Amino acid sequence: MRQPTVLFQITAIGKHPRALEASTRSVLHWVRNTPKLGFRPLVWLVIEPEGYWSAPEAYERLERSGAKLVVVPPGYRTPSGTLGKARALQYAAEERHRLGLSTPEVWVYHQDEETCVGQDTLLGIAAFIRDGRSLVGAGIILYPIDWLGTPSHVQELTRSYDDLRVLDSMTAPGNPTAGFHGSHFLVRADIEDSVGWDSKGYSPSEDLVFEIRVRARYGAVFGVLKGFAYEKGAFSLRDQLRQRRRWMHGVLHAVFHCRELPLRRRVTVAYSGLSWISALPSVVILVASIELRYGPLLIFTSIFTGFIWVSMILAYVEGLRLHALYVTRRVSLLRFFASGLVGALVDVVAPWYALVTRPVIGDFIPKERPTDATGERATASPTAVQL
DSSP states (O other), X not given: OOOOEEEEEEEOOOOOHHHHHHHHHHHHHHHHSSSOOOSEEEEEEEEOHHHHHHOHHHHHHHHHXXXXXXXXXXXXXXXXXXXXXXXXXXXXXXXXXXXXXXXXXXXXXXXXXXXXXXXXXXHHHHHHHHHOSOSEEEOOEEOOTTOOOOHHHHHHHHHHHHHHHHHHHHTSXXXXXXXXXXXXXXXXXXXXXXXXXXXXSBOTTHHHHHHHHHHHHHOSOEEEOOSOEEOOOOSSHHHHHHHHHHHHHHHHHHHHHOTTSOHHHHHHHHHHHHHHHTHHHHHHHHHHHHHTTOHHHHHHHHHHHHHHHHHHHHHHHHHHHXXXXXXXXXXXXXXXXXXXXXXXXXXXXXXXXXXXSOXXXXXXXXXXXXXOTTSOBOOOOTTOOBO
């Protein structure tokens, strides 16, 4: 039988060539050092022209190493005039169709510019394709790369734990919550290309809109992808705030502008967004009730806040456990909890920041390490956390 093809597609603006090169080389390394995968690998870098011209030598090196460079033409326009990342994704889908790669024998594994893979990732992809029961698969993302123990990086641990909730919801018939990643997911090429990425204007949540469209057309075709992907968190609180703002704009866009979203799920997605928005008033009420010594209110809210605090601490503990083998930077227990608190407060403020600002197409955070005072890049070994 003819082997299936897996196309590893890294879609990005391309202005962070070091991060993108690390992701590309992680794929090239492991497909060449993992025997009997059972699929034919292809690697595509889908970038914008300005990204290519920021580091042409780096991209030419990657081409020589075996990756295919796909530069989105400046004048390319989709039928609906979509903007942002969705435009590049749609162009890649059309390019695959032109090359005869939009068939049931071809699978597309989507990566962001900082999404590195391991041997476990590739084995998970192979197992998913062999299983054959699902058309779209997603898995857990870890954030150990360049991990510095900052508040933003500690907060990222909770995202990996939350993936357990996301995957459980995604595999349910109606996906009652809004969770779906724009990276570390695998989809059969003909399914992706039949749905497409084209939408009117700028969609801050092209990944969520894509999931909604696939579910509307094909039903419950989602499964769990074994193996982790390895990414990096925001390097500053400002970048964390901007990133979360884009997510909130994405939820609002899906609720108010996605026609394929059924009413029942529209309500649940709106509820998840409202729950996030309500976090800041809840904190303010809690602080005010303590400051004003308003006992009855404190007793009433403690019923809920106790559960919330326990859930948040559990997310940090389990997130840390998932990362324990992958980061080695020492962080004291006190600093860890202080960083977790600061990172959580940024997430609390983020949806309100989104409500008073407009979506920005180029609002993507840096994915390469900042430099320290001497001009050298900060160092962090991505192998195990020790508290």
